[in-house]
Amino acid sequence: MSHPRFAILLGLLLASPAPAAFLENERLDQPPGKPASEDVFARSPGMRILFGSYETTQVNVDAAGRNIVGDAANEPSIAVNPLNPQNIVIGWRQFNTVTSNFRQGGWAYTFDGGGSWTFPGVLTPGTFRSDPSLDVDASGTFFYESLKQNFRMDVFRSTNGGVSWSAPVPAFGGDKNWLAVDRSGGTGDGFLYGIWQLGGACCGNNVLTRSVDHGLGFQPPVPVPLLPTFGTMAVGPDGEVYASGVDGTGSTNGFVVARSTNDPDPLIPPSFHGDLVSLGGTMGFGGGPNPGGLTGQANVFVNTGQGLRRGEAYLLSSVVPGQTTLQPPDPMNVHVARREVETAAWTPPVKVNDDTVNPWLNWQWMAAGSVAPNGRIDAVWLDTRNGAGNMNIAQLFYAYSWDGGDTWSPNVAVTPSFDSSVGYPNQAKMGDYMTIVSGPAVGDVAFAATFNGEEDVYHVRVFPDCNGNGISDITDLADPSVFDCNANHVPDDCETAPVCLGAGDVAGELTLGKAAGGDLLLQWDGSCAGGDDDYAVYEGTLGSFGSRVPVSCTTGGGTSRVLTPATGDTYYLVVPSHADREGSYGRDSTGSERAPAAGACLPQVVLHCGA
Ligand SMILES: [Ca+2]
Ligand SMILES: [Ca+2]
Ligand SMILES: [Ca+2]
Ligand SMILES: [Ca+2]
Secondary structure, X not given: OOOHHHHHHHHHHHHOOOHHHHOOOOOOOOOOOOOHHHOOOOEEOOOEEEEOOEEEEEOOEOOOOOEEOOOEEEEEEEEEOOOOOOOEEEEEEEEOOOOOOOOEEEEEEEOOOOOXXXXXXXXXOOOOEEEEEEEEOOOOOEEEEEEEOOOOEEEEEEOOOOOOOOOOEEOOOEOOOEEEEOOOOOOOOOOEEEEOOOOOEOOOOEEEEEEOOXXXXXXXXXXXXXXXXXXXXXXXXXXXXXXXXXXXXXXOOXXXXXXXXXXXXXXXXXXXXXXXXXXXXXXXXXXXXXXXXXXXXXXXXXXXXXXOOOXXXXXXXXXXXXXXXXXXXXXXXXXXXXXXXXXXXXXXXXXXXXXXXXXXXXXEEEEEEEEOOOOOEEEEEEEOOOOOOOOOEEEEEEEEEOOOOOOOOOOEEOOOOEEOOOOOOXXXXXXXXXXXXXXXOOEEEEEEEOOOXXXXXXXXXXXXXXXXXXXXXXXXXXXXXXOOOOOOOOOHHHOOOOOOOOEOOEOOOEEEEEOHHXXXXXXXXXXXXXXXXXXXXXXXXXXXXXXXXEXXXXXXXXXXXXXXXXXXXXXXXXXXXXXXXXXOOOEOOOOOEOOOOOOOOOOEOEOOOOO
């Protein structure tokens, strides 16, 4: 072997049947040191980095927005208020001095979408805390789950956007815990679920607790098949609960996802079914660019939107790829698999990163993923492809998918390079995870980085930006003058030759009735083309057929419209639209398509239904 050092490392990773043995539990190692913040001169400017389309902002800053020189912060968990996406809360492992591994529950909040952050301090100051996991309920109440040195968890609650927190509520627990809140609007809405790993825990194989009273108390833990270890949890649109990780029973070294099998009921404990899921490789436990930590945990997330992919679940992780003689050696990639709603089967894994394999050099590590209600999947990870062979020189990278993870956008670098190995607080890792929450237009990411030569926590908003204007393409497309005629969520200006979808015509009768106050009520049958989802109404003067102008460019999809007629004798045409193209104005007496109106709402592509 030409690279024996890496071969040995991989051999160890791949041979591991019991991942917990490779990682130390989170425990109190050292007493607190003198807080770096006490030296009022130990300050430098808070980091704000514009890189391409993306602005990264430091989160753990003092009241004046400055970096505290000599502290350290990592392993951030993020939650976004569903009622106000500008209100975000991040929790992390706060080391008040880099000279001690003593850590506490740091948190910060923003009300301006991450433009500025307030870091008020730590939860219950003086208490050793690790493994922060944050989530939020449908009414915007935030929850912060935190592991203590006795391997028991506390859950804190904030009803003011993360400004302040309740007293801690005991929540059983164990190491490598995760929290998920049900926002389904169903029976289980507001239920909290907490999971942890078997080793360093309260209750043996009972590794999952639940709160049915908004975090005021937690129910006795229940078992979960395959003991999902080192992964996230998620709750689906019907209150179904997912937990991801590796097989904590140690009988395999594969990825697993457990899914609840009963409907949420406060009186009946949740029960689970466990699946082994192939991600085309194994989890990375220690070594590589994160010697004392995970080089990536499992991420499970579920589409809770109303679209065709509602209820689909996804498993995404950095993986040590399965090595074969046909595959060049690759230390780590990002892979994703999808659970189909109809069959409950998991699809084969797909690779997210698009770099050219550079033998043993390109690490795509610490990946995180999430799905927006409109179906877009966002993935972020640390990528060493531009690190000139140094596995510690990484950038945050981003890619997105609109087809359930089958295909991915070109990967983009979101930040400059940084050295992930500097600034460790006496523990050779940058935490075990980063986190992302996806909204319709953007994904909010919390991650640790060392842009200023020490380890701090940062926020960045990622988004598709094919035209490089610094604005999410989803936001661009809300402008009526920006078209997406092929309905692929990419502004057509970014595409060389989009194949535009057309629209049909309004079959049957257009009926005219009287509405209140002399107004007219127009009603029509739907379009002949099933995909058409909106209508434009045109008005013209009888006898002057070319005179028609738009009365309304949208009915919001409705098949009726009340309007105040122009004076004189008027006529009306209703034209369906689909994907930024409008359809037919009907045919004239010779059977030819009538010409579009001057000043038409949209360019025309007619789809001839059944013809
Ligand atoms: Ca700092
Ligand atoms: Ca790779
Ligand atoms: Ca854009
Ligand atoms: Ca397009």
